[in-house]
Amino acid sequence: MYFDPKNKEIEKIFERLTKYPLIKVDSHTAQTISRYKKIRYLNQNRKNPLIYINKGIVGLNPKLKIKRKGKGFDFNIF
Numbered sequence: 001m002y003f004d005p006k007n008k009e010i011e012k013i014f015e016r017l018t019k020y021p022l023i024k025v026d027s028h029t030a031q032t033i034s035r036y037k038k039i040r041y042l043n044q045n046r047k048n049p050l051i052y053i054n055k056g057i058v059g060l061n062p063k064l065k066i067k068r069k070g071k072g073f074d075f076n077i078f
Contacts, residue, residue: 030057
């Protein structure tokens with residue numbers, strides 16, 4: 001799945017997520033990230049979400065890998 005963030009701040013956050021599986025952001029930015037439709041799709045399984053967003057913490061499930069692709073990011077599920 002390809003994701004192209006429109007906000008430079010969110011783009012920097014996903015750039016950090018390519019290197020680290022868990023990062024801390026302010027709660028307003030976490031709320032903005034969770035409003036993207038593709039992110040909600042990855043977060044739809046409440047028992048085992050692929051992206052975890054809660055009160056300023058954004059984390060990735062070990063099954064999900066993010067790579068930079070052009071201007072956006074490519075999500076690979078293993």
